[in-house]
Structures are given as structure tokens and as C-alpha cells.
Amino acid sequence: MAQALRFLSPPATSPTLPKLSTLAPPLFPLPSLPSRRRSLGLRVSASSAPPPHLSILPSDDGSAAIDVDAVTEADLKENGFRSTRRTKLVCTIGPATCSAEQLEALAVGGMNVARVNMCHGTREWHRQVIQQVRQLNEEKGFAVAVMMDTEGSEIHMGDLGGAASAKAEDGEIWTFSVRASNDPLPERTITVNYDGFAEDVRVGDDLLVDGGMVRFEVIEKIGPDVKCRCNDPGLLLPRANLTFWRNGRLVQERNAMLPTISSKDWLDIDFAISEGVDFIAVSFVKSAEVITHLKSYIAARCRDNEISVIAKIESVDSLRNLEDIIRASDGAMVARGDMGAQIPLEEVPSAQQKVVMLCRQLNKPVIVASQLLESMIEYPTPTRAEVADVSEAVKQRADALMLSGESAMGQYPEKALNVLRSVSLRIERWWREEKPLEAMELPDIASSFSGKISEEICNSAATMANNLEVDAVFVFTRTGDMASLLSRCRPDCPVFAFTSSTSIRRRLNLQWGLIPFRLSLSDDMESNLNRTFSLLKARGMIQSGDLIIALSDTLQSIQVMNVP
Numbered sequence: 001m002a003q004a005l006r007f008l009s010p011p012a013t014s015p016t017l018p019k020l021s022t023l024a025p026p027l028f029p030l031p032s033l034p035s036r037r038r039s040l041g042l043r044v045s046a047s048s049a050p051p052p053h054l055s056i057l058p059s060d061d062g063s064a065a066i067d068v069d070a071v072t073e074a075d076l077k078e079n080g081f082r083s084t085r086r087t088k089l090v091c092t093i094g095p096a097t098c099s100a101e102q103l104e105a106l107a108v109g110g111m112n113v114a115r116v117n118m119c120h121g122t123r124e125w126h127r128q129v130i131q132q133v134r135q136l137n138e139e140k141g142f143a144v145a146v147m148m149d150t151e152g153s154e155i156h157m158g159d160l161g162g163a164a165s166a167k168a169e170d171g172e173i174w175t176f177s178v179r180a181s182n183d184p185l186p187e188r189t190i191t192v193n194y195d196g197f198a199e200d201v202r203v204g205d206d207l208l209v210d211g212g213m214v215r216f217e218v219i220e221k222i223g224p225d226v227k228c229r230c231n232d233p234g235l236l237l238p239r240a241n242l243t244f245w246r247n248g249r250l251v252q253e254r255n256a257m258l259p260t261i262s263s264k265d266w267l268d269i270d271f272a273i274s275e276g277v278d279f280i281a282v283s284f285v286k287s288a289e290v291i292t293h294l295k296s297y298i299a300a301r302c303r304d305n306e307i308s309v310i311a312k313i314e315s316v317d318s319l320r321n322l323e324d325i326i327r328a329s330d331g332a333m334v335a336r337g338d339m340g341a342q343i344p345l346e347e348v349p350s351a352q353q354k355v356v357m358l359c360r361q362l363n364k365p366v367i368v369a370s371q372l373l374e375s376m377i378e379y380p381t382p383t384r385a386e387v388a389d390v391s392e393a394v395k396q397r398a399d400a401l402m403l404s405g406e407s408a409m410g411q412y413p414e415k416a417l418n419v420l421r422s423v424s425l426r427i428e429r430w431w432r433e434e435k436p437l438e439a440m441e442l443p444d445i446a447s448s449f450s451g452k453i454s455e456e457i458c459n460s461a462a463t464m465a466n467n468l469e470v471d472a473v474f475v476f477t478r479t480g481d482m483a484s485l486l487s488r489c490r491p492d493c494p495v496f497a498f499t500s501s502t503s504i505r506r507r508l509n510l511q512w513g514l515i516p517f518r519l520s521l522s523d524d525m526e527s528n529l530n531r532t533f534s535l536l537k538a539r540g541m542i543q544s545g546d547l548i549i550a551l552s553d554t555l556q557s558i559q560v561m562n563v564p
């Protein structure tokens with residue numbers, strides 16, 4: 001274990017290195033480092049005696065030594081998760097994936113975050129899903145985070161009288177009705193959740209279901225019923241979102257009057273706080289104020305502020321106020337489904353790229369969502385165009401990709417996840433091999449002054465990591481901030497992030513390239529390092545001789561060493 005200490009920066013010129021935690025300057029001068037080959041050649045022989053402060057304690061009588069730095073069985077069990085894929089995967093949980101076995105299959109298949117959409121299902125149903133995810137983490141050592149997505153004040157269809165879906169064919173006449181009725185609905189009739197619907201639409205308007213997946217034209221209004229002809233056929237899903245367009249423009253006034261967070265959403269938010277979810281995603285955000293308001297509501301109710309708020313970017317207003325919204329949030333989702341109903345479809349790709357870049361600049365995780373593998377709701381293989389879409393999001397280095405209907409109610413949820421995983425891995429590798437310079441380009445960032453030192457350390461560490469082709473970066477982080485700043489640089493090697501908090505571990509699991517572990521960290525950096533070496537060796541993720549860089553937010557330091 002002592003070997004590592006010989007390689008700490010600054011370069012070991014003295015045989016008696018001070019204890020890491022007592023090294024005087026908070027920020028070490030960056031060492032002028034030998035090449036990777038040479039530093040590997042500097043390995044210290046195993047006979048070097050450990051410094052006296054190391055916690056390897058040979059007993060006087062020669063009986064079993066107690067190695068307090070060694071990782072315990074409990075640590076190993078808690079930290080079972082071991083993928084080095086950089087792009088994180090979010091799965092929407094629905095009827096196709098809500099059993100314990102199905103959730104475990106998704107976790108094994110690479111799910112980093114389970115999303116529950118409060119637009120569907122009851123709170124009791126969601127509670128069971130959340131509890132099963134928690135149980136999976138406790139029993140199998142995963143760090144799957146839970147994201148609750150609010151319904152928002154959107155206009156949407158009813159639940160199709162219990163049917164999983166319905167097919168609308170070209171030229172068929174369907175009725176959209178605000179009539180509240182407990183009786184079975186007549187054939188081709190759908191309820192709408194917004195009472196003013198029949199008053200607001202006009203004959204000739206286009207009615208888009210699910211962002212345009214199915215399109216109707218309004219042909220007649222009869223009291224609470226609106227008769228429509230299907231012009232673009234497709235699959236109608238329960239509670240799908242509705243928008244209406246007039247003369248080629250979105251009719252938006254009604255949505256603009258509705259609150260971003262409805263009274264039902266507030267109840268769902270209270271539910272999310274009581275269930276201890278990790279993320280709350282807010283639908284139809286229009287301005288930064290609503291995010292600030294929600295964050296202070298959570299802060300007043302939630303110990304240690306353990307819930308991060310994700311702004312869904314899907315409306316014209318959210319694009320207009322993008323920077324303020326992202327600054328106020330803890331992350332963003334490019335919700336392409338609804339976005340595609342609010343802005344022309346051909347503008348969605350550039351909006352996606354803009355949101356992803358801005359999030360990276362501002363150091364906020366970003367999720368690219370919706371229709372990534374839409375055809376896999378019905379078919380076991382994706383289209384080539386879908387694979388290209390997934391690849392593009394991976395190349396943009398979005399933090400995460402999200403499955404919606406594919407995992408919630410599709411026929412092939414595990415296969416869809418497998419496609420996301422294998423395409424991500426392949427494109428990440430290609431990107432590392434082909435585009436190393438472009439890959440390291442850092443966007444400018446306007447960080448707060450207090451984060452400036454950490455930011456510079458992380459930028460330098462990521463550059464060093466790539467230049468030296470190190471095997472891994474280790475980051476010891478109490479708040480998670482330093483791990484985030486490192487993730488933002490998108491370095492080539494895996495980043496192992498160690499934190500004492502289970503909640504921070506789960507939330508780091510949304511961020512690009514971070515492989516988060518929970519360990520009770522001490523103030524003694526040597527001890528922390530030794531335990532993490534022991535943990536990662538046991539997990540087969542590092543080996544003796546590997547060159548690594550270690551960072552710590554308490555020491556604000558960069559150290560380069562070989563794994564002993």
C-alpha cells in the first residue's frame with residue numbers, strides 16, 4: 001500500500017513524504033510529469049516499509065494484522081455497480097417494467113435512473129416502483145436513482161377506457177369530448193382533460209396527438225363534442241398530449257394561462273419528497289422563477305436538499321428563457337416529444353444541440369429524451385435512423401439518454417436498453433479513438449467565484465489525464481461538485497467518484513462518465529486511497545501498476561500515482 005505514496009505529486013524527492021492530509025498548500029503545483037511509461041518504471045519495490053501512519057498494524061506477537069484500510073464485505077455489497085459506460089441511461093417505468101424481476105433486468109442491463117411519469121398510474125403504483133428500486137439498490141449494490149416527472153398543466157386525452165392503445169386510421173372520424181362520464185365511451189370517442197377544449201378549438205384547426213404522431217382536423221363542434229378527421233394515422237396511447245394548430249401556428253394562449261405546477265403536481269411533489277426521490281423533472285417550464293420557487297419549497301422540507309430539480313425544455317417559452325432556466329435548475333431534459341409539437345420539427349435537432357451545449361457550459365447534467373428507439377415499442381430491432389439519432393446524442397456528449405414508451409409499455413424494453421447501451425459504448429469508443437482533440441474542447445463557463453479553484457483543478461486534471469493517457473481518475477467528493485466539474489470536461493478515462501452520501505452517489509449516477517461509489521471517507525487521504533484501491537481491485541476495475549490521477553475537494557489537490 002505504501003507504493004502509491006511514492007508517486008504523489010509533487011514528485012517524491014524526499015524519502016519521507018508528509019501525510020497527504022497535512023500537506024501545506026491547498027493547491028499543489030502541477031508536477032512536471034514523466035511519460036506514462038517512465039512513471040510506471042518508477043515503481044517502488046514491495047519491500048519498502050510503510051510509513052508509520054499507515055494503518056497496517058503488525059501486532060507484536062505476530063498474530064493477524066488488522067488492516068483498517070481494507071474494504072469490507074459491506075462496502076463491496078453496497079458498491080456492486082461496475083459499468084464504465086460514459087453515457088447514462090434513464091428508463092421510464094410502466095406496466096412493461098414494474099415487477100421486481102423486470103426492474104432488476106433493467107438495472108443489470110445498464111439503467112442508471114428509473115423515471116416515473118405522474119401523468120400515468122396512481123401514487124400507490126409509483127410508490128411500489130420506487131420501493132422496489134430502493135430494495136434493488138440495497139440488496140444488489142446498484143445506485144439506480146429515481147426521477148419523478150410531473151404531469152404539468154398540459155392538455156391531454158383520457159385513458160382510452162383501459163385499452164393499452166388504439167389505432168387511428170386515415171380518414172376515420174373520431175370524437176374528442178369534454179363530457180365527464182363513467183359509462184363506457186362510444187366507439188372512436190376520446191375524453192379530453194381540459195374543460196375549455198370544445199370552446200377553444202375551431203373548425204379547420206389541426207389537432208396533434210403526442211407531438212404529431214397522429215394528426216386530426218377539426219370538422220365539427222357539437223356542444224362538448226369535437227368531431228375530427230384523422231389525416232395522419234397512427235397509434236393513440238392513453239393520456240397522450242394534445243396541441244392544436246391554426247393556420248400553421250400553435251394555439252398557445254390557453255397553455256400560457258395555466259400554471260406550470262398544477263395543484264395535482266404539488267401533491268405529487270409532496271409525494272416525491274416523502275418517498276425520497278432523487279430528481280423531480282418539471283414539465284412545461286416557462287421561466288426560471290418556477291424552478292427557484294420549487295427549489296426553495298424542497299429546501300424547506302427536505303433535509304440536506306437531497307432532491308435535484310430538472311427543467312424539461314419543451315415549450316417555446318422554455319427555449320426563449322433557456323439560459324436563465326438552466327442556471328436556476330440542477331439539470332435539464334430535452335423533451336423532444338412535446339417540443340416537436342411546439343416548434344417546427346426541423347428545428348428540434350438544433351434546439352437539442354443548443355440545450356446540450358449550454359448545459360455543459362453551465363455544468364448541469366442534460367438528458368436527451370423521447371422517440372430515440374420509438375419503433376422498438378413494437379419491433380425487436382431499431383431502424384437505422386434511430387441508431388443514428390442515438391449516436392448523435394452520444395457524440396454531443398449528452399449526460400444521459402432516456403427511454404419512454406420503449407421501456408414503459410413496449411414489447412421489448414430490455415432489448416431497447418441493450419441497443420442504447422451497445423450504441424453508446426461503440427460511439428464513445430469511436431469518439432475517443434478518432435476525435436481526441438475535439439473531444440477535449442471545453443466550452444467557456446461562467447462559474448461562481450467559489451467554484452473557480454475546483455473548476456481549474458478539474459480542467460487541469462482532465463487535460464493531464466488525456467495527455468498522460470492515465471487509466472482512471474479518482475475523485476473524492478463530499479458535495480459531488482468536484483465530480484460534476486470533472487464530468488463536464490468529458491475526459492477519456494473512467495472517473496471513479498467516491499462520496500460518503502448514498503443520495504449524492506445516486507444523483508452522480510446521472511452524470512456523464514462518473515462511476516459513483518459510496519464509502520465512509522475519512523480525513524486521511526492515504527486511508528481513503530487504500531480503501532478505494534482495494535475496492536476497485538476486488539471489482540476488477542483497476543490493477544497494480546495502473547497510472548491514476550486522484551483529486552479531492554477537501555484538499556483541492558491533484559495527485560498522480562501508480563496503483564500499488
Ligand SMILES: Nc1ncnc2c1ncn2[C@@H]1O[C@H](COP(=O)(O)OP(=O)(O)O)[C@@H](O)[C@H]1O
Pocket residue numbers: 092093094095117119120121237238239240241337404405406408409
Ligand atoms: N405508470 C404508467 N402506467 C401506465 N402506462 C404508462 C405509465 N408510464 C408510461 N406509460 C405508457 O408509456 C407511454 C410513454 O410514456 P411517457 O413518455 O412517459 O408518457 P407520455 O408520452 O404520455 O408523456 C405513455 O403514453 C403510456 O402509454
Ligand SMILES: C=C(OP(=O)(O)O)C(=O)O
Pocket residue numbers: 117119149241283314334335336337338339369370404
Ligand atoms: C419527455 C417528454 O415529456 P412527457 O413524456 O412527459 O410528455 C417529452 O415530451 O419528450
